[in-house]
């Protein structure tokens with residue numbers, strides 16, 4: 001609303017100046033050119049003032065506009081009548097320089113804000129990735145957790161035909177005998193061995209001492225695989241039972257998992273020499 005009055009004011013001033021210029025005995029086209037730029041600048045200030053919050057910028061534009069106005073007036077009045085007319089060029093130049101300085105500061109300030117926002121976005125992205133990772137991975141072994149296993153089941157089972165279920169033997173005893181810290185190291189060691197064997201993205205810790213892995217091939221010899229997995233933790237008398245299920249498309253993840261689990265239990269119970277703790 002305010003800017004509408006300002007436009008009317010500028011256009012009225014323009015009209016008055018134009019009439020005065022036309023009434024001069026010698027019509028000076030340069031004066032009309034100056035009048036044109038005065039009108040453009042004046043209207044631009046009226047338009048920009050609605051959106052530009054920086055008062056210094058409006059002031060600098062205004063100074064430039066007043067310079068243009070005096071420039072036009074200089075062709076109508078003499079400097080003796082209005083001494084301020086001598087300042088027209090200076091006002092224009094100072095206004096222009098101030099506009100450049102203020103614009104530079106505005107851009108500099110905005111860039112700082114953008115950089116701050118970018119680093120905040122990056123920080124939040126990293127946080128989101130970390131939270132996402134933590135929600136889907138086991139804190140101790142860094143393997144995918146049960147939730148992640150079931151979420152990725154469809155994708156993995158379309159790529160891999162076998163699901164292997166692992167459960168440690170005598171782990172409770174190792175925990176009791178060597179301490180929880182050593183128990184943790186045993187779990188980490190087993191998960192590292194599983195990752196080496198099947199790939200990090202295909203192995204999951206379901207919880208406690210239970211793991212699963214998706215495999216492209218059927219292990220040629222279960223005992224060889226078993227020995228490889230517990231190679232690094234022989235001294236803790238911990239063994240591993242393994243159950244294998246062939247993945248079929250007509251079964252649900254729960255059913256496949258259950259089959260692998262049952263096979264693991266029969267492996268555990270049928271092991272001829274179960275790895276019992278040495279006392």
Ligand SMILES: Nc1nc2c(ncn2[C@@H]2O[C@H](COP(=O)(O)OP(=O)(O)OP(=O)(O)O)[C@@H](O)[C@H]2O)c(=O)[nH]1
Nearest residue numbers: 167168169170171172173175180181183184208209
């Ligand atoms: N150190 C450690 N121990 C854990 C963790 N999660 C579960 N456990 C322990 O793992 C043990 C699992 O016990 P069981 O299921 O009886 O396992 P087990 O002794 O191997 O028994 P079997 O499977 O019958 O041979 C329990 O003592 C739990 O406290 C963990 O994150 N760290």
